[in-house]
Amino acid sequence: MSAVAVPKHEEAPALEIPSQNYLNDGYSIRSWLLTLDHKRIAILYMVAVAIFFLMGAAFALMIRLELLTPAGDFMEAETYNKMFTMHGVVMIFFVLIPSIPAILGNFLIPLMIGARDVAFPRLNLMSWYVFMLGGMLLLTTAIFGGVDTGWTFYVPFSSMFSNSNVILATMAAFTAGFSSILTGLNFIVTVHTMRAPGMTWFRLPLFIWALYATSLIQVLATPVIAITLVLLMLERGLGLGIFNPALGGDPVLFQHLFWFYSHPAVYIMILPGMGVLSEMIACVARRRVFGYSFVAFSSLGIAIIGFFVWGHHLFVSTQSVYAGLAFSLITFLVAIPSAIKTFNWTATLYKGSISYESPLYFVVGFLGLFVIGGVTGLFLSTAGLDVHLHDTYFVVAHFHYIMVGGEIMAFLGGLHFWWPKMTGRLYPEFWGKLSASLVFVGFNLTFFPQFLVGYLGMPRRYHTYPPEFQLFNVMSTAGASILGVGYILPFIYFLWSLKYGKVAGPNPWRAKGLEWENTTSPPPTGNFEHTPIVTEEAYEYSHLPEANVVRASTH
Amino acid sequence: MSEQAHISAAHHDPFVAHQFDDRAQQTEAVSLGMWAFLVQEILFFGGLFTGYTVYRSYYPDSFIAGSYILDIKLGGFNTAVLILSSFTMAMAVYSAQNSKKGSLIGYLIATLFLGFVFLGVKVIEYSEKFHHHHIPGFGFQWHEPIGNAKNVEIFYSFYFAMTGMHALHMIIGAAILIPLIILAWRGRFHKDYYAPIEVFGLYWHFVDIVWIFLFPLLYLIGRHAHVG
Numbered sequence: 001m002s003a004v005a006v007p008k009h010e011e012a013p014a015l016e017i018p019s020q021n022y023l024n025d026g027y028s029i030r031s032w033l034l035t036l037d038h039k040r041i042a043i044l045y046m047v048a049v050a051i052f053f054l055m056g057a058a059f060a061l062m063i064r065l066e067l068l069t070p071a072g073d074f075m076e077a078e079t080y081n082k083m084f085t086m087h088g089v090v091m092i093f094f095v096l097i098p099s100i101p102a103i104l105g106n107f108l109i110p111l112m113i114g115a116r117d118v119a120f121p122r123l124n125l126m127s128w129y130v131f132m133l134g135g136m137l138l139l140t141t142a143i144f145g146g147v148d149t150g151w152t153f154y155v156p157f158s159s160m161f162s163n164s165n166v167i168l169a170t171m172a173a174f175t176a177g178f179s180s181i182l183t184g185l186n187f188i189v190t191v192h193t194m195r196a197p198g199m200t201w202f203r204l205p206l207f208i209w210a211l212y213a214t215s216l217i218q219v220l221a222t223p224v225i226a227i228t229l230v231l232l233m234l235e236r237g238l239g240l241g242i243f244n245p246a247l248g249g250d251p252v253l254f255q256h257l258f259w260f261y262s263h264p265a266v267y268i269m270i271l272p273g274m275g276v277l278s279e280m281i282a283c284v285a286r287r288r289v290f291g292y293s294f295v296a297f298s299s300l301g302i303a304i305i306g307f308f309v310w311g312h313h314l315f316v317s318t319q320s321v322y323a324g325l326a327f328s329l330i331t332f333l334v335a336i337p338s339a340i341k342t343f344n345w346t347a348t349l350y351k352g353s354i355s356y357e358s359p360l361y362f363v364v365g366f367l368g369l370f371v372i373g374g375v376t377g378l379f380l381s382t383a384g385l386d387v388h389l390h391d392t393y394f395v396v397a398h399f400h401y402i403m404v405g406g407e408i409m410a411f412l413g414g415l416h417f418w419w420p421k422m423t424g425r426l427y428p429e430f431w432g433k434l435s436a437s438l439v440f441v442g443f444n445l446t447f448f449p450q451f452l453v454g455y456l457g458m459p460r461r462y463h464t465y466p467p468e469f470q471l472f473n474v475m476s477t478a479g480a481s482i483l484g485v486g487y488i489l490p491f492i493y494f495l496w497s498l499k500y501g502k503v504a505g506p507n508p509w510r511a512k513g514l515e516w517e518n519t520t521s522p523p524p525t526g527n528f529e530h531t532p533i534v535t536e537e538a539y540e541y542s543h544l545p546e547a548n549v550v551r552a553s554t555h
Numbered sequence: 556m557s558e559q560a561h562i563s564a565a566h567h568d569p570f571v572a573h574q575f576d577d578r579a580q581q582t583e584a585v586s587l588g589m590w591a592f593l594v595q596e597i598l599f600f601g602g603l604f605t606g607y608t609v610y611r612s613y614y615p616d617s618f619i620a621g622s623y624i625l626d627i628k629l630g631g632f633n634t635a636v637l638i639l640s641s642f643t644m645a646m647a648v649y650s651a652q653n654s655k656k657g658s659l660i661g662y663l664i665a666t667l668f669l670g671f672v673f674l675g676v677k678v679i680e681y682s683e684k685f686h687h688h689h690i691p692g693f694g695f696q697w698h699e700p701i702g703n704a705k706n707v708e709i710f711y712s713f714y715f716a717m718t719g720m721h722a723l724h725m726i727i728g729a730a731i732l733i734p735l736i737i738l739a740w741r742g743r744f745h746k747d748y749y750a751p752i753e754v755f756g757l758y759w760h761f762v763d764i765v766w767i768f769l770f771p772l773l774y775l776i777g778r779h780a781h782v783g
Contacts, residue, residue: 188591
């Protein structure tokens with residue numbers, strides 16, 4: 001098993017950026033804003049999401065500063081309510097949901113399946129504009145003083161008592177949701193009808209399976225939140241009584257309708273990350289993903305089961321204990337496909353020829369954080385224990401482990417993995433590894449103490465707390481600072497690499513897949529010179545002569 | 556854009572968009588797209604139907620009372636209008652498939668006309684509700700001998716949300732029909748290319764089907780009420 005290093009520059013013709021690629025196909029603002037190219041639309045999304053991410057992070061910073069001390073000495077309760085609400089609304093509707101699907105999905109789906117574009121390029125551009133309209137509404141909300149209902153917009157507080165901009169904020173979420181539906185619809189049709197000759201369903205990269213499952217959720221669940229938010233707007237604007245108990249309405253119905261979307265939406269925020277992980281793990285281990293079809297079907301399994309678990313958010317909301325029992329049981333079932341994925345990924349690493357490049361750091365980081373997040377999910381789905389943990393920091397820690405530790409880690413990893421494909425240039429490896437390590441350490445320091453303090457009884461959504469919880473909160477705030485550095489670094493070296501990064505060449509990782517093997521970096525506007533014909537399964541790394549060999553790019 | 560866009564375009568068929576290989580692929584994609592869109596529409600209306608079901612089970616008497624004063628004649632007339640418009644729409648698709656330009660234009664215009672008739676009747680019904688202060692949120696009043704005012708108001712919230720959302724879909728449909736008529740006039744559709752007519756037909760039939768559910772749920776449940 002002695003690894004033989006390939007002599008550097010053996011056959012190496014000097015790498016250069018292809019003279020014709022999607023990035024230099026027109027430099028005008030117009031050529032970007034009216035583009036129908038899925039790759040440019042992905043870049044448009046990336047810029048927008050990066051801005052929203054900084055915005056959401058700023059709100060998080062405010063929260064962590066306030067919680068540094070037990071007393072409310074930095075802001076008032078109402079301001080604090082607005083901070084965590086805006087943090088949640090921005091991060092969920094404008095960062096997590098579009099992050100992997102709209103950026104990496106848009107960029108990669110046609111490339112991975114061997115198509116020239118998505119099925120409906122105009123619809124694709126339109127969904128970006130709809131998304132930006134939602135973003136503008138959100139900014140307007142922030143400028144007019146924010147919203148303080150929590151991202152869940154629970155009635156009757158949101159419909160009757162809140163004095164903040166509930167209608168604007170719900171319109172922002174409604175609009176962003178519409179964009180999410182259109183993107184999902186586009187992807188479903190693209191995967192069904194645009195695959196290159198020979199690209200059968202079971203030759204698809206697992207990223208496509210994950211995005212397909214995500215798109216199903218986006219198309220099936222989002223319209224329900226849309227109509228629910230419409231009813232909420234009508235109720236607040238016109239004083240209707242649909243959810244108002246004083247007028248004969250039922251506020252718990254709102255919670256049911258809300259979570260019928262929002263629980264599946266949690267899987268919109270993790271399934272794509274799982275897809276990214278499958279791609280990266282096959283490449284860093286240089287092996288076919290262990291149990292390909294199980295991993296593929298587990299994505300669909302999570303999407304389907306995810307539709308029948310919303311009641312676990314209502315264990316303490318007057319739902320009957322029998323309903324609670326059923327929802328608890330079904331929620332446990334989600335662990336099965338999730339565990340199938342995790343075990344298959346680790347089995348892929350086993351006896352793999354692992355290379356220690358920055359994508360591996362993100363892979364390992366994801367696995368560690370996702371396992372903690374997933375297992376604590378089982379605590380919360382236990383109906384009895386949830387009564388104790390409900391609305392405590394335990395819940396906050398749990399969903400941050402999944403959404404930030406899982407999805408954002410995978411998103412960053414995917415960005416590092418495909419950055420050479422998107423831009424044609426390499427980022428500095430050392431800084432990539434450093435960023436992944438800082439994120440991992442900072443994240444654990446931020447959120448692990450929250451499990452403890454939540455178990456001890458600290459409720460979420462308060463700006464003050466008893467002094468005995470201060471140690472945990474100081475750790476959290478300290479960790480958040482490290483996490484912040486870990487997130488800022490990629491912004492800097494990615495931008496740096498655009499100009500100064502080493503030219504990557506078409507396949508710097510020597511990875512399998514149409515996007516690596518059949519086109520240049522960056523790809524031309526039409527993606528491929530000739531429509532590829534697929535003749536092998538996904539991840540056939542064993543066919544590569546350089547398998548089990550340290551790659552040139554690691555030097 | 557530059558010639559780059561055409562690097563991999565495998566065809567020069569003016570009726571096929573650049574991202575597709577051939578007409579069959581394009582037709583399949585377009586109709587699958589519309590079916591997927593209709594599925595999300597079902598879920599969208601599904602939220603309203605769920606709410607309706609919950610409150611009808613809470614307040615059956617008030618729902619019957621609210622339904623009792625809806626104008627069944629106008630509602631029934633509108634149902635007939637919509638079913639007829641589904642027929643003209645189906646005939647429009649048939650005409651396009653057989654390259655009959657004249658009858659295609661005729662049937663599309665008939666469909667548009669019937670859509671406007673439906674919306675016109677809806678305006679009459681809404682304004683009648685306005686005169687009787689039966690619009691929730693705008694000084695709702697209830698003087699009938701049956702039903703509880705508060706709960707009848709919930710019935711009317713759903714009546715307006717559901718028929719309003721349906722009417723919005725009719726208006727969007729009409730707005731799409733007009734450019735389709737213009738394109739048909741220019742001879743754009745024939746037996747080799749009629750996907751837009753076909754998928755618009757799917758949408759139109761879907762909106763009709765929603766009404767087929769709305770009509771009994773809103774207008775007919777009050778027929779069993781015994782007043783006085």
